[in-house]
Amino acid sequence: MNTKPKISYINQLAILLGLIGMSFILASLVAAGVWVIATGNSFLSMQKDMLNPAYANAMRWTQLVAATVMFFVPAVIYARIVNHQPFKQLGFTSVLSGRQFFLVLCIALAALGLSGSLGTLNEMIPISKEWATKFKAAEEAYNQQVKIIAKMNSWKEYIFALVVIALAPAVFEEVLFRGAIQRLLQHWFKNRWVAIIVTSIIFSAVHFSYYGFLARFALGILLGLIFYYSRNIWLNIFAHFINNALAVSVLYSLSLRGENPDKALEENFPLIYGLVALILIVLLFIQFKKECNNIGTNNIPDGSPETIQNNNPFE
Numbered sequence: 001m002n003t004k005p006k007i008s009y010i011n012q013l014a015i016l017l018g019l020i021g022m023s024f025i026l027a028s029l030v031a032a033g034v035w036v037i038a039t040g041n042s043f044l045s046m047q048k049d050m051l052n053p054a055y056a057n058a059m060r061w062t063q064l065v066a067a068t069v070m071f072f073v074p075a076v077i078y079a080r081i082v083n084h085q086p087f088k089q090l091g092f093t094s095v096l097s098g099r100q101f102f103l104v105l106c107i108a109l110a111a112l113g114l115s116g117s118l119g120t121l122n123e124m125i126p127i128s129k130e131w132a133t134k135f136k137a138a139e140e141a142y143n144q145q146v147k148i149i150a151k152m153n154s155w156k157e158y159i160f161a162l163v164v165i166a167l168a169p170a171v172f173e174e175v176l177f178r179g180a181i182q183r184l185l186q187h188w189f190k191n192r193w194v195a196i197i198v199t200s201i202i203f204s205a206v207h208f209s210y211y212g213f214l215a216r217f218a219l220g221i222l223l224g225l226i227f228y229y230s231r232n233i234w235l236n237i238f239a240h241f242i243n244n245a246l247a248v249s250v251l252y253s254l255s256l257r258g259e260n261p262d263k264a265l266e267e268n269f270p271l272i273y274g275l276v277a278l279i280l281i282v283l284l285f286i287q288f289k290k291e292c293n294n295i296g297t298n299n300i301p302d303g304s305p306e307t308i309q310n311n312n313p314f315e
Contacts, residue, residue, distance in 0.1 A: 005082070009188035012082055016180060019074035027070035034062045053148050060149055060164040071172035075180040090179030091233030097295050103288045104226060104235050108242040110280045111222055115215035117274025122214045135210040142209060150251040158252045166244035174236040177203045177220070178227040186228070196224030219243065225285060229292045231300040 005012070032043040038058035041049055049055055079086035127135070150165060152158045177199055185195035200220025204213050227236050 005187070007082055009184065012078070012184055013188075015081060016074065016078045016184065019077055020070075020176075023070050023074040026073075027066045030069050031062045031066040034058075034065050038062065051144060051148065053151060056148050056151055057160075059145070060160060063149065064164050064168050067168050067172050071176040075172075075176040078180055089183070090175050091183070091227060091231060091236070092179075093232050093234075093300050095295060095297065095300050096232060096234060097291060099291050100230060100232075100235055100288065100295070101238060103284055103291060104239045105242060107222060107226070107281055107284050107288070108239045110277045110284065111219060111243065112246065113269060113273045113277030114218055114281065116269030117271050117277070118214040118218055119211065119268035120271060121274070122211050123268070139209060139211050147251075150248060150255075152252045152255050158248070161248050161252070162245055165248050166241050169244060170237045170240035173203070174223065174227075174233055174240050178223060178236050179233050182224055182227060192224075192228050196221060196228065199224055222281065226288070229285075229289050229297065231297055 007015070032046065035041070035046050035049075035058060036043050038061050039049065039055055050059055075090060076086055079089040083089035146165075150161055152161050181202065182195050182199040185198055186192055189195060200217050200223075203220040203223075204216035207216055209216070223236050223239060226239055227233065
């Protein structure tokens with residue numbers, strides 16, 4: 001059987017990167033338009049106005065629309081080019097079990113301990129004072145925006161924040177990073193670890209957070225393994241959503257009590273917590289792999305050349 005793709009993997013990568021580049025430019029333009037409509041202000045003052053809590057809702061809408069264009073749109077267009085069934089290409093399948101969701105929930109909760117410890121480890125890495133000052137300033141600017149978007153005075157604002165900060169990134173980022181990039185790299189290099197590690201590095205890097213790099217990299221590894229074993233993007237979306245939703249819920253709780261959210265945004269854990277969490281995560285993944293095998297994950301088409309027929313829509 002001929003297993004070569006009708007569009008070579010190097011060309012698929014070029015197409016995907018080109019689409020991401022165009023989407024990034026388009027997202028910037030669309031975000032500026034949404035901002036002007038939502039606030040009535042000039043886009044020239046957008047960067048300064050985004051630090052004003054009065055424009056929290058405008059920031060939420062702007063981020064929601066920008067994330068859709070930046071992450072979701074290029075992934076879907078790429079998948080349509082390489083497969084006549086784009087959503088199956090991206091991992092949207094119905095082969096699921098309740099036990100999978102339960103195990104993914106446990107993995108996501110255990111990952112909180114691992115992430116907090118890796119935040120501590122990240123701060124222990126020696127860097128120059130100049131770079132430390134720059135990274136701290138960038139982290140503070142990011143946290144300031146998060147605090148504004150996540151400022152919630154009612155349950156309606158809490159739900160909206162969950163959609164913008166938790167659900168939308170979970171859907172859009174997983175579709176692009178796991179459904180498109182990781183799957184492409186896995187087929188190309190025939191090595192799951194190369195695909196998962198490279199994708200996780202990119203996933204963490206695009207968040208532009210030095211002190212959060214190791215934590216997001218580790219989260220990317222876990223999400224990559226969930227997708228590799230399950231071949232189902234719904235489980236990735238669920239795990240990513242849980243990770244984000246817990247953070248939003250903590251901020252909401254602090255907001256209701258009138259407490260400063262800074263501690264929650266910057267809190268790290270001792271390294272021993274990460275070791276315990278890692279052991280638990282390994283044990284959970286053993287069970288998760290067994291469950292995926294039990295429900296027939298291996299029978300789900302993985303988007304590889306041998307499982308896709310007529311994958312060129314222009315042919």
